Amino acid sequence: MSVVQKTRRGEVAIRDLSKSFALNGQRLNVLRNLDLAIKGGEALAIVGPSGCGKTTLLRVLAGLENPDQGEVLIDGQRVEGVGTERAIIFQEPRLLPWLTVLGNVSFGLQVRGHSPAEAEARARHYIRLVGLAEFETAFPRQLSGGMSQRVGIARALTVQPEILLLDEPLGALDAMTKLTMQEELARIWREEKVTMVLVTHDLEEAIFLADRVLVLPKEKGAMPRLIEVGLPRPRDRSETRFVEMRRRLMAEFGLH
Numbered sequence: 001m002s003v004v005q006k007t008r009r010g011e012v013a014i015r016d017l018s019k020s021f022a023l024n025g026q027r028l029n030v031l032r033n034l035d036l037a038i039k040g041g042e043a044l045a046i047v048g049p050s051g052c053g054k055t056t057l058l059r060v061l062a063g064l065e066n067p068d069q070g071e072v073l074i075d076g077q078r079v080e081g082v083g084t085e086r087a088i089i090f091q092e093p094r095l096l097p098w099l100t101v102l103g104n105v106s107f108g109l110q111v112r113g114h115s116p117a118e119a120e121a122r123a124r125h126y127i128r129l130v131g132l133a134e135f136e137t138a139f140p141r142q143l144s145g146g147m148s149q150r151v152g153i154a155r156a157l158t159v160q161p162e163i164l165l166l167d168e169p170l171g172a173l174d175a176m177t178k179l180t181m182q183e184e185l186a187r188i189w190r191e192e193k194v195t196m197v198l199v200t201h202d203l204e205e206a207i208f209l210a211d212r213v214l215v216l217p218k219e220k221g222a223m224p225r226l227i228e229v230g231l232p233r234p235r236d237r238s239e240t241r242f243v244e245m246r247r248r249l250m251a252e253f254g255l256h
């Protein structure tokens with residue numbers, strides 16, 4: 001089947017972005033004067049200690065949260081609220097229990113006014129892409145955690161976003177499934193040519209998937225750091241340069 005051609009590139013520009021929250025009558029500064037340019041088609045990982053603002057940054061990029069100051073531009077256009085060029089994937093896939101896999105994946109397109117036949121045809125393409133062709137008619141309760149997360153990924157891809165925002169999408173999976181899903185994500189990113197912004201706690205996952213890693217610090221006043229991964233793909237976790245990169249990233253957190 002023909003998949004709609006993408007006209008935009010999924011380039012993200014974050015300019016002087018600040019975000020704070022009110023907490024017990026005080027301002028809690030979470031993001032401060034952040035500047036970052038993400039290239040179209042780039043894979044960027046965001047890592048940092050719990051509470052440093054990873055989810056907050058992703059929510060601002062998704063348009064679910066307004067910045068206090070600064071702006072986010074997507075292909076030169078200022079982000080105001082959610083938009084169809086961006087899709088967000090959360091830690092738990094939040095599937096609709098009364099719909100089948102096909103129903104869940106095609107739902108977003110039908111809501112957007114596509115005919116059921118067209119929505120299902122496109123949904124089938126992405127269900128195949130995530131390796132669930134045989135489970136189209138299964139209901140969420142009949143799926144494993146990894147399979148549910150794949151449905152979530154297919155659902156996000158079906159609306160053909162230029163930018164895929166993922167908040168610890170593999171965090172709830174067991175170690176083995178996680179490794180497989182990392183391979184899948186690497187393949188999907190390559191095939192779909194989307195810009196991917198991935199929040200993760202897993203430094204190895206960041207190195208495996210990303211072109212660059214943004215390290216957000218917890219301490220106030222400390223500057224975020226960007227690390228270029230620069231390893232050839234497909235990546236091999238046991239390779240010397242991979243291990244070296246992991247050591248370097250761990251050192252960012254004072255770990256050895």
Ligand SMILES: Nc1ncnc2c1ncn2[C@@H]1O[C@H](COP(=O)(O)OP(=O)(O)OP(=O)(O)O)[C@@H](O)[C@H]1O
Pocket residue numbers: 021022023028030048049050051052053054055056057
């Ligand atoms: N809606 C909100 N109201 C008040 N404070 C908030 C809100 N959302 C986030 N925060 C605060 O902002 C800080 C950053 O939260 P955020 O969820 O972005 O962290 P995170 O880096 O994603 O952490 P984790 O790794 O634990 O998911 C936290 O201190 C949190 O308490």
Ligand SMILES: [Mg+2]
Pocket residue numbers: 054055056
């Ligand atoms: Mg978070």
